Amino acid sequence: MFITFEGIDFSGKTTQVQLLAKYLINKGFRVITLREPGGTEISEKIRQILLEPKNELTSITELFLFEASRSDVVRKVIKPHLEKGSIVICDRFWDSTIAYQGYGRQIPIDFIEKCNFFASEGLEPDITFLLDIDIEIMKRRAKTNIFDRIESEGIEFLKRVANGFRVLAKQYNERIFVIDGSNTIEDIHKKVVEIIENRLKGRDE
Ligand code: TYD
Numbered sequence: 001m002f003i004t005f006e007g008i009d010f011s012g013k014t015t016q017v018q019l020l021a022k023y024l025i026n027k028g029f030r031v032i033t034l035r036e037p038g039g040t041e042i043s044e045k046i047r048q049i050l051l052e053p054k055n056e057l058t059s060i061t062e063l064f065l066f067e068a069s070r071s072d073v074v075r076k077v078i079k080p081h082l083e084k085g086s087i088v089i090c091d092r093f094w095d096s097t098i099a100y101q102g103y104g105r106q107i108p109i110d111f112i113e114k115c116n117f118f119a120s121e122g123l124e125p126d127i128t129f130l131l132d133i134d135i136e137i138m139k140r141r142a143k144t145n146i147f148d149r150i151e152s153e154g155i156e157f158l159k160r161v162a163n164g165f166r167v168l169a170k171q172y173n174e175r176i177f178v179i180d181g182s183n184t185i186e187d188i189h190k191k192v193v194e195i196i197e198n199r200l201k202g203r204d205e
Contacts, residue, residue, distance in 0.1 A: 001203075002082055002123065003196070004093040007131035008162050009151045010141040011181045012188065016131065017091045019189045020196065024087055032081050035091035037069035040076050051148040059105040063112065066097050067119040074120050082123075094120055095128060095168050095176070100150065103164025104157050127199060129192055130169050131181035135159055 003020070005013040014035070021033045037047040046069040049055060050062065057065070070093075081088050094116035102109040133141075135158055142151070169176040179191050 001087045001127070001199070002078070002090070002125045003087065004090045004095070004125040004128045005131065006092060006095045006099070006128055006165060006176075007181060008133065008135070008138055008158060008165070010138045011131040011133045012185065013091050013129075013131055015185055016129065016188055016192060017089050019185070020192055021089055023189075023193055024089075024196075030084070030086040031089060032077070032086055033089045033091070034073065034077065036073065036093055036096065037066060039073040039078075042072045043069040046072075051150065053149045053152065055149060057149075059101065059107055062105070063097065063101045063107055063115065066101065067115045070094065070097075070116075070119040071121075074123055078123065079121065090125070093125055093128075095130075095165065095172075098168060099161045099164035103167070104153070104161040106160075125175060127195065128172070128176045129195075130165055130176050130178045131188065132162075132166070132169075132178050133181035135162060137182055 005017050007013050017033050017035075021031045024031045036043075037050060038044050046065050050057070050065050050069075078088050078090070097116055098109060098112055101107050102112045135155060138158070166178075169178045177195050179188055181188065183191075
């Protein structure tokens, strides 16, 4: 089973990835967690280029770097683990590329969908959790002024990204579950577990 978490920065994804992994490991599942970009030596190097504030990248350079990182991690880590029957939980996957590079940077969505398809070798998450927060909450949570390159984009950019995620959630309403990210960590985790348990039950039947 391939599970992804999505949302704008400071939506609390990373905490939820860890909590869900712990929950599933306690239940006896083999679980691996990853973040995108990242997860392999090459992907981590690409991540450094992408997030370094001093790097000036064109939108297309940025898109191809995200896709290059994805191709590496899908082929070397995600697919092999799924084939072995592990649960893979990923902090961001290609919905982020549609939201950030498509809606945010305004690269045509149909082109991004094609890139996503080839980079992920047609792999689509089984379940995606979208932790939805308002930009205002994001700003409040972002206590520090040290932003990485993408987080330091303007407010209009982030609004387009947040809206992009909501559009995606409607488009893929059987896969993407929207959870209000302003709830407490415990409440969000409970909701996530409820949805996963239902899916696991369905799989056993
Ligand atoms: P990261 O520090 O991992 O952010 P977070 O902890 O909030 O997930 O940085 C990843 C950044 O890269 C984040 O701002 C979103 C952006 N991103 C894209 O623009 N496109 C993508 O395809 C992916 C995977 C991430």
